[in-house]
Each structure stands twice: as structure tokens, then as C-alpha cells.
Amino acid sequence: MKDPFAKTIGYRLNHTARLQKALSARLLADLGLFPGQEAVLKLLSEEDGRTMGDLAAALRVRPPTASKTIARLTTQGLVERRATDGDGRLVRVFLTDAGRDRSGAIDGVWEALEGEMVAGLDHKEKKRLRKLLRKVEKNLALRLGADGGVDDETEPGDEDDDA
Template identity: 85%
Template sequence: MKDPFAKTIGYRLNHTARLQRALSARLLSDLGLFPGQESVLKLLSEQDGRTMGDLAAALRVRPPTASKTIARLTSQGLVERRTTDGDGRLVRVFLTETGRTRSTAIDGVWEALENEIVAGLDGKERKRLRKLLRKVEKNLAARLGTDGGADDEADATDDDEDI
């Protein structure tokens, strides 16, 4: 007998997210990274020298979680911590040259992952799926009282188009 929960959108969304994360982990392992580490490298490539608090907020994790990730990336030689002039308590995180190179390679991983995710979907189906997922994201974010990290620019661009 099949589980009736398996027909729910929540189940499908959860199962799809788990598969996406597993494939992401496999692709990132080729770069010597674990899921979540790539986000730190990309954030630092956009704005190097962020504080731990900035990184934790941008990643939407607690500071101890961000600190553990930075410690692992430091041990791999991808980032380095530096104290700020005048205030030895304020530590900023910077990419190393190796980290910068790895950050650039992440774009290829994300592109390969995206291609796998949407294989077999035409442009119209991709737009529709993005729009529906944004609606689900907004519903969940509203229930939690957060902004959910929604990309308002993408919303405006895609919502103007007929699907």
C-alpha cells in the first residue's frame, strides 16, 4: 500500500530538495567543498572582508555555525581571518588566492546543477516552476514572519511575463 503522504506537495518538495542537496554535495566534492561552504566563498567573492556577524546573517545561520564553517575553510587554506586595525576583537574574513580560484569554479558547479534540475523542461515550464516555488516560499516565509530571502528583482522580472 502506498503512503498517502507521498502524494502531497510537501513530500514532493522535501524529497526533491534532498535529491538536489545530494547532487550538489557530489558536484561540490569535486572542488573539495561541502554544501554550505560554497555560499561563504561566493559571499566573500562579492564582498571580501566580512565580519562573522555579517556572514552569519547573510547565510541565515547562527554565529557558531558560521564560525565552524569559517574554521573549516581556514584549515583548507581558502579563507583567512584578520583583526581590524584599532580593534583586535573585530575579525574579518578574507578569501585567499586559492579561495578566490575555488569561488570562480563554483559557478560551473551551480550551472551544472541547474542544468540537471531543469533537464527536460522547456523555457515556459522553467518560468512557471520558478513562479510557483516563489509563491510557496512566500507562503512559508509569511507563516514564519520572515522575508524568506525572496529575490524581489527576479519576482518583478518573471511576474511581468505571461506564463
């Protein structure tokens, strides 16, 4: 007997997200990373020396979660923590040279993942999918009482060609 929920958008979205996460984990493992660690490295490559609070907010996780991720990346020699001059309680996180190298390799993983996800879709279908997902994302964020980082603006290149 078929699952009646298999035809729902929620089911499809959830199943797709799980598959995307599994493939992402596989590709990141080739770099010696776990999902979530790549986001920290990319954030630090954009702005090195962030505080733990900054990182937690940017990652949309609780500070203890960010702290665990930083501890694991420190053990791998990819980041280092430094106390701020004048205030030993304020710690900033910096990429090491190895972390900077690994951060550069993440772009290739993201490009490969994106290519796998949208294989067989033409340019117009990709734009439409992004636009529809933003709408779903906004609906969910509003229901949760947050903006979810979603705005009403169309992303560059996502304007409707057939409008």
C-alpha cells in the same frame, strides 16, 4: 502499500530538495567542498573582508555555525581571518588566492546542478516553476513570521508570457 503522503506537494518538495542537496554535495566534493562552504566563498568573492556577523546574517545561520564553516575553510587554506586595525575583537574574513580560484569554479557546479534539475523543462515551464516556488516560499515565510527574503516582485524573465 503506497504512502498516502507521496502525492502531497510537501512530500514532493521535501524529496526534491533532498535529491538536489545530495547531487550538490557530490558536485561540490569534486572541488573539495561541503555544502554551505560554497556560499561563503561566493559571498566573499562579492565582498571580501566581511565580519563573522555579516557572514552569519547573509547565510541565515547562527554565528557559531558560520564560525565552524570559516574554521574549516581556513584549515583548507581558502580563507583567512584578520583582526581589524584598532579593534582586535573585530575579525574580518578574506579569501586567499586559492579561495578565489575555488570560488570561480563554483559557478560551473551551480550551472551543472541547475541543468540537471531542469533537464526536460522548456523555458516557459522553468519560469512558471520559479514563480510557483516563490509563492510557496512566501507562504511559508509569512507563516513563520518572517519575510524569508522573498518579495512580491517578479524576477527578471519570470513575467507570464500568457498573461
